[in-house]
Amino acid sequence: MLPKVDLSDIAEELSRLGDEIQRAYDDSEQTVEPAPQVPLSGLAQLLDTVRASEAESRGESAQALRAATGAEPDALIDHGLGLLRQIAEVARRLNLKLQAQAVEVLAVPFACWMLRRGCELQHPEEVVNALATLANQLEQPDELAELYGLMGEIAEGIGADRVQGMDPTDPTDPWLVLLINRGIVATRSHEPVLMEEAFDAIGEQLPDHAPYFFREGMGQMEALDYPPHVREVMQRYFDKWCSGQRLH
Structure with missing residues (x-):
């Protein structure tokens, strides 16, 4: 089943996967860095910022993102993808292969959402x-x-x-x-x-x-x-x- 290009769906799936990863982290005897809550919280904040900055046109959305973050939209899409990569890597180190893959595929709806709002994928x-x-x-x-x-x-x-x-x-x-x-x-x-x-x-x-x-x-x-x-x-x-x- 394809993930929806919708920030609410992405956030909901991320929350579900994050809970599973966090439980495995809490139960693990090995040291895993960073703690999953760090990139999970960072990505949740980014999704909230992107949602709040949505406007009627691509240009207006991009301008609102710049005003809200002080960063170029292209940098924000890279930042979000980097956080997804960190979360997936933590899951893999915890031997959660299915969860890692599920996190990785969220790159598609996240990237499409950002592209529709004036970003470019470098x-x-x-x-x-x-x-x-x-x-x-x-x-x-x-x-x-x-x-x-x-x-x-x-x-x-x-x-x-x-x-x-x-x-x-x-x-x-x-x-x-x-x-x-x-x-x-x-x-x-x-x-x-x-x-x-x-x-x-x-x-x-x-x-x-x-x-x-x-x-x-x-x-x-x-x-x-x-x-x-x-x-x-x-x-x-x-x-x-x-x-x-x-x-x-």
């Missing part, structure tokens, strides 16, 4: 990883189509400098990973329109990776018995990118 690594985690958890095409929409918001919200600085030779580059994973999610959504949008972006921005992606995609068509209308789209892009000289 450091997308945690959010891209969280999107991949969610994709692995979902099976229904309609949920995957909804996730595709969130992936699009993240893609649009990543700073232009970060995109231009992408290293196409690095398979862990977050922009590369996001585009490839978005293509996979579009395919699993069974929505041709989403597939074409995602596939065109791969071809335009990752031309060296496109032949491999579409060869792998055609293999998955048979292995996972995709419906004909999905196969038709994949076949079309396979023919475009994996025929003649493009195959070599």
